[in-house]
Amino acid sequence: MGPNVAIIGAGFGGLCMAIQLEKAGIRSYTIFEKGSDVGGTWRDNTYPGAGCDTHSHLYSFSFERYSSRTRRYAGQPEILGYLRGCADKYGLRSRIRLNTAVVSAAFDESLGKWRVRTPAGEEVFDVVVSAIGQLNRPQLPDIPGISTFNGAAFHSARWDHSVDLAGRRVAVIGNGSSAAQFVPKVAEVAGHLDLFQRTPNWVLPKQGTDFSPRVRTAFRLAPFLQRAYREWVYRYAEHILYPALAGGWSTDLVRKYALGHLHEQVSDPVLRAKLTPSYPLGCKRVVIDSDFYPALTRPNVDVVTDRITRIVPGGVETVAGVREADAIVYATGFETSEFLSTIEVTGRDGRRLAEEWKEGAEAYLGIAVPHFPNLFLLYGPNTNLGHTSIVFMLECQVRYIMGCLPQLASRGPMEVRPEAMDTWRQNLDRDMEGMVWQAGCTSWYKNASGRVTGNWPGSATAYRRLTKTPRPEAFHFAR
Numbered sequence: 001m002g003p004n005v006a007i008i009g010a011g012f013g014g015l016c017m018a019i020q021l022e023k024a025g026i027r028s029y030t031i032f033e034k035g036s037d038v039g040g041t042w043r044d045n046t047y048p049g050a051g052c053d054t055h056s057h058l059y060s061f062s063f064e065r066y067s068s069r070t071r072r073y074a075g076q077p078e079i080l081g082y083l084r085g086c087a088d089k090y091g092l093r094s095r096i097r098l099n100t101a102v103v104s105a106a107f108d109e110s111l112g113k114w115r116v117r118t119p120a121g122e123e124v125f126d127v128v129v130s131a132i133g134q135l136n137r138p139q140l141p142d143i144p145g146i147s148t149f150n151g152a153a154f155h156s157a158r159w160d161h162s163v164d165l166a167g168r169r170v171a172v173i174g175n176g177s178s179a180a181q182f183v184p185k186v187a188e189v190a191g192h193l194d195l196f197q198r199t200p201n202w203v204l205p206k207q208g209t210d211f212s213p214r215v216r217t218a219f220r221l222a223p224f225l226q227r228a229y230r231e232w233v234y235r236y237a238e239h240i241l242y243p244a245l246a247g248g249w250s251t252d253l254v255r256k257y258a259l260g261h262l263h264e265q266v267s268d269p270v271l272r273a274k275l276t277p278s279y280p281l282g283c284k285r286v287v288i289d290s291d292f293y294p295a296l297t298r299p300n301v302d303v304v305t306d307r308i309t310r311i312v313p314g315g316v317e318t319v320a321g322v323r324e325a326d327a328i329v330y331a332t333g334f335e336t337s338e339f340l341s342t343i344e345v346t347g348r349d350g351r352r353l354a355e356e357w358k359e360g361a362e363a364y365l366g367i368a369v370p371h372f373p374n375l376f377l378l379y380g381p382n383t384n385l386g387h388t389s390i391v392f393m394l395e396c397q398v399r400y401i402m403g404c405l406p407q408l409a410s411r412g413p414m415e416v417r418p419e420a421m422d423t424w425r426q427n428l429d430r431d432m433e434g435m436v437w438q439a440g441c442t443s444w445y446k447n448a449s450g451r452v453t454g455n456w457p458g459s460a461t462a463y464r465r466l467t468k469t470p471r472p473e474a475f476h477f478a479r
Ligand code: NAP
Pocket: 051, 052, 053, 054, 135, 141, 142, 143, 156, 173, 174, 175, 176, 177, 178, 179, 181, 196, 197, 198, 199, 285, 308, 331, 332, 333, 334, 442, 444
């Protein structure tokens, strides 16, 4: 036995937490999942071409490596299959309550436990682990007239596969990583595609997706090479990509690499000018794709930069006139800065998390919040990355929480001290100063007041070091 743990969400984070509990012999946990299957964002995003632009050898659990010897990057079906396979292999299914959204979680001080409420009723837990992710609530744009459109319209994360886009006029609003993946696929079948771009993105090429026959043979004969490859991918991101986000030695190198990619793939100077960002690389999430630019050069594709004024029954109206459309796809991203806002979370002294975070979400190590004992967050505030795998960060957080469990079991509910939180905030602010995300662009990394609440400003290695073992001095214990 061990503490009774409520895990909210059965995506990468929630499954990782459950697997480590299983490995530690702690079977007193329940995963609450609002959807009808495991997989989180990889269950929800089924748009054509959906996949991960991080190498799968790194975008998988270190203890359950993705084992493709043929492809560098996994597509959405493979990743979802991988997560389902993990749930089966580690026997998690019987602990998962599907179609069960947590509505509220309140810390009961007299019990020293959490009361977790779902539509099915209330249950009591020692510990709550939130694993609800950052990219799970689709955001529709605040463009007037959306409801007046006559044709099919849907968000990229709620793809309507019943709509046949073949031969149709398709309007795509937004040009982030999601659009970059499905635009090439849709452009192949659509009669015409208008890509409405408000701000150009920096784009880096995606390395050849298939491993060469020689590499495949090497991986087959010497499986340790896959571990070595994973390590190489990790180091490349840490030592070349990360410094480019921190104003370091590789800033110009990576920028030139991206510009070279643009020049190589887009010969038309007018289109190229439209696609050239005026802000530093990395300020917004960099798109990693080698099919996006070629799709934009197709004769049936236009990149429209005229400002959208409203949606009208027949299409999209811009300052230059109406662009007719049979279907609109909103690739407009997610509500990211209001962490945990779908759940009413109440801590000690009746403190509401939404109120505590009204100036911006924050958590010690992105994991613990003062006044909220035994509440732990996975992929919480300031733990997103712009250069490497989130799965790595999740594993760091899960390891940390696992380290907290024996402490809270012996000393009672643990709550991070405000002093520890203050020091964390000061260090975060200091480190954030050098990061490119502050450089005057808009992005989902920031909240409404412009504070970067999404991203971790250090390297992944630094985060691993900080989260290696919980420091009891940072916490107040009930006993
Ligand atoms: P996103 O990066 O947030 O992009 C949203 C797009 O919608 C932007 O181009 C934005 O323009 C545009 N937009 C928003 N409101 C608009 C409006 N009112 N009028 C016109 N345009 C508007 O969303 P996303 O592409 O879904 O990607 C979200 C994140 O998911 C990514 O950054 C990435 O972290 C993750 N993702 C990862 C992968 C992967 O392969 N690992 C794949 C897909 C997504 P502005 O730029 O001007 O705001």
